[in-house]
Amino acid sequence: MADPLSADRFLAALLAEGVRVQEHPGWRTHNRNHKGPWGPVHGVMIHHTVTRGSAYTVELCRTGYTSLPGPLCQGVITKDGIVHLIGWGRANHAGGGDPDTLAAVVAEEYGARPPAPDVGNSDGIDGNARFYGFECENLGDGQDPWPAPQLDAIERVSAALCRAHGWGPKSTIGHLEWSDDKSDPKGFTMASMRDRIGVRLGSTPTRPPTTPTPPPASRYEPYPGRAFFMAGSKAALGKVSPIFTQMGNRLIARGFGRYYSVGAGPKLGRADVNAYEAYQRSLGYSGDAATWPPGPTTWNKLQVPNT
Incomplete structure (x- = not known):
């Protein structure tokens, strides 16, 4: 349990962990803070997007859609392992979840996974206030691959925030572990990811490149307004x-x-x-x-x- 990091401290933590970062215009002030609290935070939540295409995925998560305005997370992790920063503050990513799951995450006392959630988005407690969220580009069908650079980025961003707050790996969960009507991420297990995060937290951070890696050029025409x-x-x-x-x-x-x-x-x-x-x-x-x-x-x- 902690106050959210400032945008500057968040960025510094990612870079210190060797994360390849792309900052998108206005990300530091793009949020849903006018709709509810942001913090105290208790952990990191990982999602999949059910989308294909990095440029489309990033823009969708940045702007959202009619029934769920953006940002839909703080960062989008594309298949090339780049973490796109699109918002900072409250974001529409977690929705409602199980209070027993939250208690287990806060205490970091559970086995391979937190207790199975009994409530969902409509009847759970507010997770948007309590978790950092990362949406990961993937179709979510269990067949779409998770490339090694993308899994590495998930590991690094999670470890970066856990390290900054003094949390252990059990402060990182998947959306499916928070809400009984969610299935993401699908294609790898959060238990295996927590194992990776734990190993990283016991190691010295890899220093980042001197400049963030630019995103690949989009093949598609951006919305012209x-x-x-x-x-x-x-x-x-x-x-x-x-x-x-x-x-x-x-x-x-x-x-x-x-x-x-x-x-x-x-x-x-x-x-x-x-x-x-x-x-x-x-x-x-x-x-x-x-x-x-x-x-x-x-x-x-x-x-x-x-x-």
Whole structure:
């Protein structure tokens, strides 16, 4: 049990543990502190994202979605082992969990795993206030691999925070150990990860590289902002950009080609608008949420190639 680290101390702890870090703009002040307490903290929680693609995963965790706004964690651990810092403070990652699990973590008194949780997200105690959270890029199907650099990063970030607070490895748990309706992370056991963390805590930290490793270049077009798609309060029909060609091609590939008579092109047309709205409805959006213009969540999910 402790007050959360400052952003500066957190970053310093990661770097001292040899973590490869990528800082994203505004991460130090991006949080949900206006929705509830942040601290005291008792441990570290590990998640999987059920996503594919580093750029998409990081942006989704940073912005969240309509029913669960971001940040969805403090850091995203991509398959290449880079830890992307996207928020600092309260984040929507843990949800409700079991008070018996919390007591076992605080005392660090349990066997291979904490007691199985009997409550879930809707009826448990607030974990967003009590745990640091790391979302890890993985489909969560038990088949998607966990590369060695990614597992190493999970080990290092957990050890870094445990070392900074004077905790042992049993202060690191998985989401499935906190809530009875969660299954993450799937594909490795938290018991084996705690073993790794324990070994590391008994060793001298590896010194970090002199500069953080930059993230790989995204293959996809970043969300260009609402104004890009609009002319005042109406769709910017007739606007020309190669981004519209790539967007249309992706919509056609996703099964919405019936709206196009001659294929996609660089001039924004009614076919593009109709196809995109149909695409948004296919994702479960309705009413105003399904209408033009695109939002960042559906845009990133479409994965429009770079122009």
